[in-house]
Amino acid sequence: xxxxxxxxxxxxxxxxxxxxxxxxxxxxxxxxxxxxxxxxxxxxxxxxxxxxxxxxxxxxxxxxxxxxxxxxxxxxxxxxxxxxxxxxxxxxxxxxxxxxxxxxxxxxxxxxxxxxxxxxxxxxxxxxxxxxxxxxxxxxxxxxxxxxxxxxxxxxxxxxxxxxxxxxxxxxxxxxxxxxxxxxxxxxxxxxxxxxxxxxxxxxxxxxxxxxxxxxxxxxxxxxxxxxxxxxxxxxxxxxxxxxxxxxxxxxxxxxxxxxxxxxxxxxxxxxxxxxxxxxxxxxxxxxxxxxxxxxxxxxxxxxxxxxxxxxxxxxxxxxxxxx
Numbered sequence: 001x002x003x004x005x006x007x008x009x010x011x012x013x014x015x016x017x018x019x020x021x022x023x024x025x026x027x028x029x030x031x032x033x034x035x036x037x038x039x040x041x042x043x044x045x046x047x048x049x050x051x052x053x054x055x056x057x058x059x060x061x062x063x064x065x066x067x068x069x070x071x072x073x074x075x076x077x078x079x080x081x082x083x084x085x086x087x088x089x090x091x092x093x094x095x096x097x098x099x100x101x102x103x104x105x106x107x108x109x110x111x112x113x114x115x116x117x118x119x120x121x122x123x124x125x126x127x128x129x130x131x132x133x134x135x136x137x138x139x140x141x142x143x144x145x146x147x148x149x150x151x152x153x154x155x156x157x158x159x160x161x162x163x164x165x166x167x168x169x170x171x172x173x174x175x176x177x178x179x180x181x182x183x184x185x186x187x188x189x190x191x192x193x194x195x196x197x198x199x200x201x202x203x204x205x206x207x208x209x210x211x212x213x214x215x216x217x218x219x220x221x222x223x224x225x226x227x228x229x230x231x232x233x234x235x236x237x238x239x240x241x242x243x244x245x246x247x248x249x250x251x252x253x254x255x256x257x258x259x260x261x262x263x264x265x266x267x268x269x270x271x272x273x274x275x276x277x278x279x280x281x282x283x284x285x286x287x288x289x290x291x292x293x294x295x296x297x298x299x300x301x302x303x304x305x306x307x308x309x310x311x312x313x314x315x316x317x318x319x320x321x322x323x324x
Contacts, residue, residue, distance in 0.1 A: 032097070049098070106163055188258065198232065205287060230289055
């Protein structure tokens with residue numbers, strides 16, 4: 001399926017967040033988009049809709065020419081399209097409304113309802129996870145709780161859907177919850193031991209230049225220490241990373257994302273090195289810590305999934321269930 005894109009004007013400047021709203025031409029979602037566009041002029045609101053039978057862009061005519069609004073026609077069930085959309089649009093937040101919703105039709109089109117509502121949600125979840133989005137808001141239905149004449153449901157009530165539509169929404173809700181259980185809660189920054197250990201940090205580009213310098217000017221039989229005098233404790237490193245990645249606003253919020261775990265059997269307190277011999281060859285670090293760490297975060301956000309099961313690299317020592 002080809003995807004159509006509509007956007008008013010050129011690329012807007014100064015927009016801080018990029019919010020994807022799926023099914024944005026539907027009744028409820030279109031009202032949400034109008035509110036977002038008007039109340040958050042510094043956000044880019046991207047409306048993704050297949051424009052099926054229950055959708056209409058007329059609902060959005062009041063914001064269609066706004067600089068911070070963009071419409072993309074496409075299908076949430078197309079994995080390659082969704083993957084490219086997340087990569088090209090750099091999505092920060094997802095509000096997932098898109099679904100087959102007509103309860104009467106669900107009795108005659110069960111397969112289609114499950115395909116769109118369950119499989120489509122899975123495709124979005126996978127893309128959102130790989131893109132490391134900040135928030136994923138899934139819009140379900142009260143029908144997942146089943147019917148009741150007097151009993152009031154709360155968020156902990158069991159799901160007892162009584163029609164194919166509600167069943168598909170409940171199943172998708174379980175998918176969302178499973179992603180949260182597996183990936184969302186375990187992304188705290190694990191710090192081994194006290195976190196007082198110090199490490200010296202060099203930007204990867206400076207390290208590469210150091211090796212080129214050794215190749216060009218290094219003398220046979222010599223040893224060269226490639227390092228820097230800039231050192232930082234692991235705790236401080238964790239705080240800076242959390243602040244930059246999570247955009248935190250307080251020390252308490254930073255500490256919420258920190259998790260002190262059991263230390264490794266040995267964990268040296270530091271490795272200060274004298275790199276004077278490298279300096280004598282004409283090499284010195286050029287990239288500052290502030291610039292280097294931002295570039296490094298950006299690189300990992302774009303390349304994190306270049307490896308198989310990269311999330312396992314985030315598990316603390318020792319790995320649960322593994323015997324020495």
